[in-house]
Amino acid sequence: MTPGLTRYVDVASRFQARDTATTPAWLQRVRQEGLAHFARLGLPTTRDEAWKYTNLAPIADGAFVPSATAGSTAELAAVVARLALPGPRLVFVDGRLSPELSSVAGLPRGLTLKPLRDALVEDGAFLEAELGQRALAAEHAFTALNAALLEDGAVLRLAPGALSEVPVQLVFLTRGDAPVLASPRILVVAGEGSEATLVETYASATGGGSGQGFTNAVTEVTLGDNASLKHYRLQAEGDAAVHVGGLHVRQGRDSRFVSHTFAFGGVLARNEVHVTFAGEGGDATLNGLYVGRGTQHLDQRTALDHAVPRCTSRELYKGVLDDRARGTFHGLVKVRQDAQRTDSRQQNRNLLLSEHAQADTRPQLEILADDVKCAHGAVVGRLDAQALFYLRSRGIPRAEAERLLTYAFARELVDAVPEGPVRASVEGLLAPKLPGAPRTEVTA
Amino acid sequence: MTTDTLQELTRRPYAAGFVSAVEADTFPPGLNEDVIRALSEKKGEPPFLLEWRLKSYRHWLTLREPTWQAVTYKPIDYQAISYYSAPRFKPKKDSLDEVDPEILRTYEKLGIPLVEQQRLQNVAVDAVFDSVSVATTFKDKLAKAGVIFCSFSEAVREHPELLRKYLGSVVPHSDNFFAALNSAVFSDGSFVYIPKGVRCPMELSTYFRINAAETGQFERTLIVADEGSYVSYLEGCTAPQRDTNQLHAAVVELVALEGATIKYSTVQNWYPGDAEGKGGIYNFVTKRGIAHKRAKISWTQVETGSAITWKYPSVILKGDDSVGEFYSVALTNNLQQADTGTKMVHLGKNTRSTIVSKGISAGRGQNTYRGLVKVLKSAENARNYTQCDSLLLGDKCGAHTVPYIEVKNASAQVEHEASTSKIGEDQLFYCRQRGISQEDAVSMIVNGFCRQVFKELPMEFAVEAQKLLGVSLEGSVG
Numbered sequence: 001m002t003p004g005l006t007r008y009v010d011v012a013s014r015f016q017a018r019d020t021a022t023t024p025a026w027l028q029r030v031r032q033e034g035l036a037h038f039a040r041l042g043l044p045t046t047r048d049e050a051w052k053y054t055n056l057a058p059i060a061d062g063a064f065v066p067s068a069t070a071g072s073t074a075e076l077a078a079v080v081a082r083l084a085l086p087g088p089r090l091v092f093v094d095g096r097l098s099p100e101l102s103s104v105a106g107l108p109r110g111l112t113l114k115p116l117r118d119a120l121v122e123d124g125a126f127l128e129a130e131l132g133q134r135a136l137a138a139e140h141a142f143t144a145l146n147a148a149l150l151e152d153g154a155v156l157r158l159a160p161g162a163l164s165e166v167p168v169q170l171v172f173l174t175r176g177d178a179p180v181l182a183s184p185r186i187l188v189v190a191g192e193g194s195e196a197t198l199v200e201t202y203a204s205a206t207g208g209g210s211g212q213g214f215t216n217a218v219t220e221v222t223l224g225d226n227a228s229l230k231h232y233r234l235q236a237e238g239d240a241a242v243h244v245g246g247l248h249v250r251q252g253r254d255s256r257f258v259s260h261t262f263a264f265g266g267v268l269a270r271n272e273v274h275v276t277f278a279g280e281g282g283d284a285t286l287n288g289l290y291v292g293r294g295t296q297h298l299d300q301r302t303a304l305d306h307a308v309p310r311c312t313s314r315e316l317y318k319g320v321l322d323d324r325a326r327g328t329f330h331g332l333v334k335v336r337q338d339a340q341r342t343d344s345r346q347q348n349r350n351l352l353l354s355e356h357a358q359a360d361t362r363p364q365l366e367i368l369a370d371d372v373k374c375a376h377g378a379v380v381g382r383l384d385a386q387a388l389f390y391l392r393s394r395g396i397p398r399a400e401a402e403r404l405l406t407y408a409f410a411r412e413l414v415d416a417v418p419e420g421p422v423r424a425s426v427e428g429l430l431a432p433k434l435p436g437a438p439r440t441e442v443t444a
Numbered sequence: 445m446t447t448d449t450l451q452e453l454t455r456r457p458y459a460a461g462f463v464s465a466v467e468a469d470t471f472p473p474g475l476n477e478d479v480i481r482a483l484s485e486k487k488g489e490p491p492f493l494l495e496w497r498l499k500s501y502r503h504w505l506t507l508r509e510p511t512w513q514a515v516t517y518k519p520i521d522y523q524a525i526s527y528y529s530a531p532r533f534k535p536k537k538d539s540l541d542e543v544d545p546e547i548l549r550t551y552e553k554l555g556i557p558l559v560e561q562q563r564l565q566n567v568a569v570d571a572v573f574d575s576v577s578v579a580t581t582f583k584d585k586l587a588k589a590g591v592i593f594c595s596f597s598e599a600v601r602e603h604p605e606l607l608r609k610y611l612g613s614v615v616p617h618s619d620n621f622f623a624a625l626n627s628a629v630f631s632d633g634s635f636v637y638i639p640k641g642v643r644c645p646m647e648l649s650t651y652f653r654i655n656a657a658e659t660g661q662f663e664r665t666l667i668v669a670d671e672g673s674y675v676s677y678l679e680g681c682t683a684p685q686r687d688t689n690q691l692h693a694a695v696v697e698l699v700a701l702e703g704a705t706i707k708y709s710t711v712q713n714w715y716p717g718d719a720e721g722k723g724g725i726y727n728f729v730t731k732r733g734i735a736h737k738r739a740k741i742s743w744t745q746v747e748t749g750s751a752i753t754w755k756y757p758s759v760i761l762k763g764d765d766s767v768g769e770f771y772s773v774a775l776t777n778n779l780q781q782a783d784t785g786t787k788m789v790h791l792g793k794n795t796r797s798t799i800v801s802k803g804i805s806a807g808r809g810q811n812t813y814r815g816l817v818k819v820l821k822s823a824e825n826a827r828n829y830t831q832c833d834s835l836l837l838g839d840k841c842g843a844h845t846v847p848y849i850e851v852k853n854a855s856a857q858v859e860h861e862a863s864t865s866k867i868g869e870d871q872l873f874y875c876r877q878r879g880i881s882q883e884d885a886v887s888m889i890v891n892g893f894c895r896q897v898f899k900e901l902p903m904e905f906a907v908e909a910q911k912l913l914g915v916s917l918e919g920s921v922g
Contacts, residue, residue, distance in 0.1 A: 049512065053850075337839065352854035363860065365845040370836035370866045378860040380819075380851040 004060030005042050009035065011065055011181065012148040026128045027120060027150070034137045034147025041141040053328040053360040054299045058242050058268045064181035064214040066149060070096035071175075077101060079205050080171060085421045087166035088113055090154050093173045093205070094213065095182025097152055101171075110162025111196065116153035116185055127155070130187055134220035134248035134276075142244045146183045146218040153185035156198060160191035160224070167197040167232075167422055174204045174237055176211030186219040190227040192252075197230040199422060202245075202265070204238035211238030217245045223255040225279060230258045232422055236429045237265035239294055246272045251311075253279030260417055262426055263290040263298045264433050270299040277304075277311040277339075288317035289413040291433045292325030292357075302331040306339040315346040320410055321357035322435060330362040333376065337368040346376040351383065351409050353402070353435060403436035410434065471528040477501065480628055483528050487597050487631075490604055493611075500617035500627030507621045514812045514844060515752050515781040517726060520691055527629045527662070589645050591675075592637040596664055599635035606637055610668050614697040614734045614760070622693040623730040626662045630695065633663035638673035638704070647902055649678035663694040669704035669739075676707040678905055691726045692750075698733030698741055702763065705740040706733060709901050711909050714749035719807075721779030724751025731755060737763030737792070744900045746909040747774040747782060756814065758787035761795035761823070768797040771897040775913060776809025776841070785815035785846075790823035790856070799830040802894050804913075805841035812844040819856040826853065832862040835893055837886075887913070 001009070012035045020028065043060050044051040070093040080091055080101050090113065091101035097115045104113050119127055137144040154170050172184060188198060200219065204211030215237070223229055235243055243266045251257055261271050275284045290298040298321075304313045319327035329348045350359035363376040383405050391401035410430065417423040471479060480501055484494040509520075586593050592603060599607055617627040638644050669675050692714070700706045708731075717724025727750040733741040743757040753776075759768030770786035788797035803811040811834065819826045834843035845862045867889050875885030891898070891910055898906050 340839070350851070352851065352856075355854045357854055359849075359851045361849045361860075363845070363847060363862070365834075365843070365862060365864060367834065367836065367844065367864050368842040370839045370841070372836070372864060372866070374864040376845070376860075376862050378847065378849055378858075380849060380856060380858040382854045382857075 001039070002043065002060065005039070007063060008043070008145060009039050012038065012145065015066060015149055024120070024124055026124065030131060031148050031150055034144045034150065037137045038141055038144035038148055041144060044141055050301070050330070053326075054268070054270060054297065056268070059214060059244075062179055062214060062242065064179045066183065067094035067096055067178070067180045070094065070098035072098050072100035076173060076175075076205055079173060079203065083171055083201050083203055083425070085167055085169045085199060085425060087169060089169035089171060090115060091171045091173065092152060092182070092184060094175055094180040095152055095172070095184055095215070106166065107168075108162070108164040108166065110159035110194065111164055111168065112155070112157040113168055114155045116155055116187070117151060119155040120151075123155070127187070130189060130222070131185070131220070134222060134250050135218045135246055140246065142216050143218055143246055146185060146216050149181070149183040150185055151183075153187070156186070156188045156196070158190040158194035158196055158227070160193055162191065162194040162196070164196040167199045169199045169201060172200070172202045172215060172217070174202075174211050174213035174215060174241055176204050176206045176213055176238060176240070178212075180213045182213065182215045182217075184215070184217045186217070188219070188221040188229065190221070190223045190229055192224040193226045194224065195228040197232070197422070199232040199234065199425075201234045201236070201425070202243060203236050204241055204265070206238055212240045213237070214242040215244070217243075219245070219247045221247070221249040221257070223249065223251045223257060225252040226254045227252060228256040231260070232417070233259070233261045233271065234426060234429055235261070235263045235265055235269055235271060239265070239267055239296065241266040243269040243271075245270070247274065249273070249275045249284075251275065251277050251279065251282040251284065254281040255279065256283045258285045259287065260413070261286075261288040261300065262413075262429065263288070263300065264429055266298075267295060268297045268299075270301065272301040272303075274303045275305065275313070277306055277308050280308050280310045282308075282311040284311070284313045286313070286315040286317075287413050287416050289320075289410055289430075290317070290327050291320045291410065291430065292327055293322040293433065294325060295323070296325045298325070299328045300330070304333045304344065306333070306335040306342045306344065309338060309340045309342070311339070311342055313344045313346075316413065316416075317348045318410065318413055319348075319350040319359060320353065320406060320434070321350065321359055322353040324354070324356045326358040326360070328360040329378075330364070331376070332364045332366065333374060335365075335367045335369050335372050335374060339369050340371040342369060342372040342374065344372070344374045348378045349409075350380045351406065352380065353382070353406065399436065403434065406435055471526050473524050473526045475522055475525070475527055475629065479527055483629065483631070486528065487600065489600055492604075492608060493600060496612065496617065497628050500624050501629075503618050504621070504624035504628055507624055509621050513754055513783045514810065514814075514846075515754055515783050517752055520726070522625070525691060528631060585645060589642055590639040591642065591644055592635065593648055594635055596630070596633040596635050596666070599666075603635070603637070606668065607635070607666070610666055610697070610699055612697075614699060614732050615695050615730050620730060622728045623695050626664060626693050626695045626730070630662045630664040633665045633694070635665075636667040636675060636677065638669045638675045640670045641672040642670075643673065644675040647676045647678055649680070661690075661692050661694070665694070665696040666699075667697070667706055667708070668699045669701060669706050671701045672703040674705045676709070676902060678709050678902060680711045680713070680905070680908070692728065694729045696729070696731040696757075700733060700735045700739035700741050700766075702737040703739060704736075705742075707742045708733070708744070708757070709905055710745040710747075711905055711912065712745065712747045712749050712753070713912055716749050716778065716780045717751040719778050721751065724780070725749065726751060727753045727755065729755035731757035732760065733758070733768075734760045734762055735766035735768060738765045739763060740767040740769070742769040742771075742900070743786065744771040744897065745773070745784075746897070746901070746905075746912065747772070747784060748912045751780060753780075753782040753784055756785050756787055758789070759797065760789045760791065761797065761826075762791050764792040765794045766792055767795070769900075770797075770799045770801070771900045772801045773804070773894045773897045773909070773913070774802070774811055775804045776806070776811045778807040778809065780807075780809045782810070783812040783814055785813045787816040788818070788828060790817075790819045790826040790828070792822070793824040794826070795823055796827045797829075799828070799832070800896050801832040802897055803832070803834040803843055804837065804890060804893070805834065805843050806837040808840045810842045810844070812846060813862075814846045816848040816850070817858055817860070819851045819853050819858065821852045823853050824855050826856040826858075828856075828858045830860040832860075833893070834862070834864040835890065836864065836866045
């Protein structure tokens with residue numbers, strides 16, 4: 001066992017040793033199994049194909065421990081006010097629910113939003129059946145670690161036919177004054193024909209400053225037949241944060257799923273999206289924008305499992321990388337033998353803004369059915385010299401021209417978000433990340 | 445098309461499958477340092493080569509067989525392979541008449557009569573029968589141009605200084621499991637040297653055959669194109685029908701010095717095994733070229749044979765303004781598996797690479813494109829274009845695309861595109877209603893699908909490739 005792994009196993013063992021008397025047996029079992037899987041799988045290294053381009057030293061070398069309390073200060077309240085969308089929300093500070101900052105007022109009919117901590121006590125049987133069904137601890141070290149430390153998070157349930165216009169928001173704040181390990185688990189179960197929007201916002205309470213901390217989030221989504229979910233993940237912690245997020249979705253017949261991942265924060269961030277089509281006629285759209293600068297390492301992983309016929313998937317991921325930032329993309333599309341009439345398209349485009357920026361991309365197709373339409377594309381390049389020249393010939397200074405073109409490149413994914421408070425929130429988080437934001441300008 | 449026709453057509457016996465009864469001088473199976481010493485002695489090699497073989501063998505012992513590839517096969521027992529097999533013949537020959545007539549008949553059955561080729565096609569053929577070269581033609585004409593084209597063993601004797609300089613310079617002995625094995629036990633192969641500024645007067649070609657059963661073949665090809673020279677090299681393969689799998693672990697090294705061009709074309713039609721996947725060749729090959737300033741290396745391959753094809757002809761674009769190309773058609777039918785692609789490593793400024801890969805899967809075949817495009821920091825203004833298309837014929841086959849793109853220089857432009865589809869019903873219908881049979885229509889559409897690659901092949905190979913594809917594929921569409 002490596003020292004890093006030993007440290008995490010110790011942390012989880014100590015966590016599991018508390019309150020054994022009051023913890024239900026099934027939950028103890030889930031945590032213990034998680035720990036066993038984690039110890040067996042170990043921390044991934046660059047020798048693992050799935051982590052080839054990502055060095056996890058910040059995780060392996062960090063001494064992260066779960067926080068005991070959430071707390072609520074005026075400073076935190078101000079940050080929440082800045083990030084909050086209209087509508088119901090739960091707020092977590094360092095991985096712990098903060099009831100004072102949360103508000104579930106205005107929750108539409110047919111929706112149930114509960115902190116996981118409460119649900120573990122009140123809906124034991126339901127959670128025992130649902131937890132760990134989409135995100136498998138046996139296969140993924142970080143899912144296993146999350147299961148080993150399972151305590152806080154949220155449960156969103158949609159009654160059949162329930163329709164929600166307002167987004168449900170989950171805000172995860174990292175205070176950044178101590179190396180905290182936050183392991184939120186989010187469970188979404190959408191009944192037949194229901195429709196909702198869920199926004200996960202990850203940010204540092206220090207407001208864009210350093211903000212150390214390790215967030216290891218797992219989201220499990222089960223969509224019933226004809227259900228529809230829009231999922232947003234705004235991952236915008238401070239530059240010292242470490243983030244691993246896994247979104248695992250199972251789609252029923254004729255269900256629709258749209259995922260928007262905006263990865264802006266953290267010195268190391270990995271955002272995974274796994275979608276399995278379990279019923280015919282499903283439709284999934286995966287969008288992602290990652291914008292890195294400084295020494296940020298932003299890693300995106302997507303996996304679409306076309307297990308049944310007649311499903312459609314669309315994927316567009318774009319990266320903007322400046323300074324010494326590195327962006328990686330690995331997108332797998334798997335079409336199983338029975339999945340005839342699959343229609344899948346995947347695109348990954350990377351823009352390198354600095355000579356030291358790096359991009360690695362791995363679009364991957366695995367196709368075992370013949371009646372399919374599958375395509376993927378990947379591009380790495382810099383700003384179009386002709387477009388730059390055009391703008392400069394119109395009297396626009398070089399720096400401004402570069403800013404405009406970069407913004408236009410990123411804009412496509414911002415525009416994919418329907419107009420409204422969510423898009424405004426994305427724009428607010430993106431603006432300070434683009435060239436032209438407070439930093440030294442290169443003049444022509 | 446009905447399944448009946450499909451089955452009938454794909455059940456056609458392997459046309460090149462027969463065993464010729466040549467007496468072979470064969471080592472007993474097994475591999476150890478003594479075998480390598482004996483092999484080296486038999487071939488009369490200088491000490492540096494024996495040392496190199498032993499170094500490779502010792503390194504090989506420390507390596508583990510790779511498992512990352514998308515192919516499955518029964519474990520290979522390296523001690524059950526015989527590492528040397530030479531057809532018996534008189535030590536030196538001046539004309540084809542001296543060649544064992546049995547061998548000549550073998551070639552005739554394959555449709556490559558040496559004499560005829562010599563006269564009609566203006567192609568020098570260095571025929572490798574199992575492991576030792578038996579005949580070399582057109583030597584004089586090449587010698588006049590200063591071109592060296594000979595078997596590896598001959599090069600060892602006559603041009604040791606060139607060999608010493610370039611052997612292992614592109615694929616080091618420690619490169620990978622199979623390259624290390626080859627470096628330790630390679631039996632023979634071809635050596636080509638094109639002097640400065642010379643345009644090789646003819647296409648160079650080698651026909652490989654694997655004959656004696658249970659004999660792994662470990663070829664080694666080394667092509668050195670000196671400054672400003674040009675050479676086009678053709679490699680084509682067939683092998684007789686066998687029940688046990690045969691391992692083929694070859695190494696090809698290309699060195700294109702400043703301003704040189706090497707065009708390397710392969711048509712590979714080794715025995716793919718029968719419809720149940722029994723027998724067939726394991727084709728595990730390491731091919732790599734290094735391109736210096738303004739040099740160009742172009743790989744073209746048509747892979748229709750072998751039970752397992754596993755190779756990645758690569759180019760290291762070391763010099764500024766160098767060019768790398770990879771054109772590939774890989775076809776898998778029945779239980780064939782292919783995991784093939786390329787690596788383009790951009791080191792020099794203004795380096796360009798093009799990758800066009802066409803994969804066709806039929807029956808229960810599995811076809812994987814696996815490729816790497818790597819642009820290092822030093823590669824200012826590097827450019828790559830990659831296109832990988834897959835065609836699926838039948839619902840039990842698979843097509844996989846696994847590209848890796850790593851860019852460490854912002855001035856690089858790298859594009860990758862891939863698509864997977866089946867033959868359109870409307871395309872077939874259109875042909876049918878014009879009176880073209882289903883079979884011809886499929887063949888036509890598939891040939892159209894591969895055109896981009898075929899047009900890169902030298903004339904005579906292009907014809908052979910189209911025929912091969914026709915035979916292997918006709919009627920595989922349901």
